[in-house]
Amino acid sequence: MHSVPTVDQLPVVVVGAGPIGLAAAAHLVGRGLEPLVLEAGPSAGTAVRAWSHVRLFSPWAEVTDPAAEKLLAPTGWSRPDGASYPTGGDWAELYLQPLADALGDRIRFGVTVTGVARAGRDRIVDSGRDEQPFSVHIRLADGSEGRIAARAVIDASGTWSTPSPMGADGLPALGERAATAHISYRVPDLGDPAVRARYAGKRTAVIGSGASAFTALAHLADLAEEKDGTRAVWILRRGIGDGTYGGGEADQLPARGALGLRAKAAVENGHADAVTGFRTHAVEREDDQLVLVAEDGRRLDPVDEVIVLTGFRPDLSFLSEVRLGLDERLQAPTALAPLIDPNVHSCGTVYPHGVNELSHPEQGVYLVGMKSYGRAPTFLALTGYEQVRSITAAIAGDHEAAERVELTLPETGVCGGAGLFDDSDAAQSGDGDGCCGAPATLQIGIGAPAVSGGC
Incomplete structure (x- = not known):
């Protein structure tokens, strides 16, 4: 028993x-x-x-x-x-x-x-x-x-x-579920030939304003330089201000700052169009493309793919x-x-x-x-x-x-981050001067790893 x-x-x-x-x-x-x-x-x-x-x-x-x-x-x-x-x-x-x-x-x-x-x-x-x-x-x-x-x-x-949807009210936009074949909720790995083919020569909307969106924009910009017809549309729910691209060269995480600057360059160099104050209400089909509609009635030009990076x-x-x-x-x-x-x-x-x-x-x-x-x-x-x-x-x-507290964190979190180092000496040795020195040279693009929002 x-x-x-x-x-x-x-x-x-x-x-x-x-x-x-x-x-x-x-x-x-x-x-x-x-x-x-x-x-x-x-x-x-x-x-x-x-x-x-x-x-x-x-x-x-x-x-x-x-x-x-x-x-x-x-x-x-x-x-x-x-x-x-x-x-x-x-x-x-x-x-x-x-x-x-x-x-x-x-x-x-x-x-x-x-x-x-x-x-x-x-x-x-x-x-x-x-x-x-x-x-x-x-x-x-x-x-x-x-x-x-x-x-x-x-x-x-x-x-x-459980990634967040594209709808500005925190719920899926009208038509979002029906269009999932053309929507991704992750930063694409453009080093994968199949994933690369999905976005090459296409017009892609990127929704989001954080490090993941910066990463997607940076990689799509590099793809645009190699493949004609590749274009990104960056959709922000707010306007563009001093803090939109992060801390830049003054950022306490050098990789994060460089990533923001790379996203900024994607817009300034014409590889991405920024659409501000756009709160997505609906996704409509137009032949094989998608049309995003804002709460205020604005309609964007058709896109082939949508990358939703809203957390x-x-x-x-x-x-x-x-x-x-x-x-x-x-x-x-x-x-x-x-x-x-x-x-x-x-x-x-x-x-x-x-x-x-x-x-x-x-x-x-x-x-x-x-x-x-x-x-x-x-x-x-x-x-x-x-x-x-x-x-x-x-x-x-x-x-x-x-x-009892048994952990002491650096005041700035992880200072010596390597989010988009591409096997640089700094990435391997940790000598990027962290939060206090000048950032090491960072290569951001298809050959570089994507950024992590945590850790």
Whole structure:
């Protein structure tokens, strides 16, 4: 006869086998707790692999977690040169996959979490709620379903799977869903011949005003110099002002500043037309092309393709039966939201935070990593590692460690970023003078990796 495990004997379920989810698992193992990582994709870092051509702004020294390194040490793993900058592909293959291998059967791949609740209690019921374990509902790759009992749930599923639509009101524009064959929500990898052929000689609208939009404009501008007929239309919801292109040569992240200047050059050199104050209301078909219509009735000339780069948002649908405390604007934890408001802060001005800022009315549920930032756009891996260090300490009952800050971030975030270095000496050595010196020479274009908005 088998005894029924107590809540404290149940595993801590971690949703997502990305950088922060795997770090959470490593911290749990280090504290003698049993993690169970559920990953919808087929391998570690599935989302990271989707942007494998992107070079991070952060060097290796700032994208590996100390608890993870400790877990990896017995396997003979050693961190790559801490001053060099990995691509997403490097990060996945040289760190995330070995870490997943070290965690072994504590990770289940091809498992999608479809719901989280208190066992036997919907979100309305108070009675006995805190004494109940969590019931994590899952769907396997073959379509079968199951439930897993958990003592706590750490949601590190990120936001990659839920890009924001082109509609200016935050909802899909009229006709957007029907036109998805000609719409992309990711920065295209123009080094891929098939992707390159999709945009070569075509007229493409780029919607967005951040680093991802700059990257797309820069790459399309280079393609325009090689392939006649290639043209970009840059659509901004606001006007163009002093801050539209970022900090330029004075930017504290040299790669980001150079990227903004490259986008500016794309417009000034005639490779892209800027359309300002355009809030997309509808997408209409005109033969094999698309016509974008603004809320004020303006209609743009037809385009062949549309690249929508308007940010990401958290998928909260499978958390509907647990009690979350979220900011009404950012959809981030209530105590964290004022610290990450993009109207006030950059990634480097958000102080390290942990269990206090990430707790919810439902005890034992935590959103971490990019998902904890809701719709705020910029996130550092180091911040996520500190989040899970604090949370796992709290789950283990070490409240002193949970409330202690063990991370010091540079005031400007990651100063020596290499977002669009193309294997330059600075990218490999980290000698780009960071935020304080003159930027190194940056090559931006098809041969260079795309920019990463975080890390």
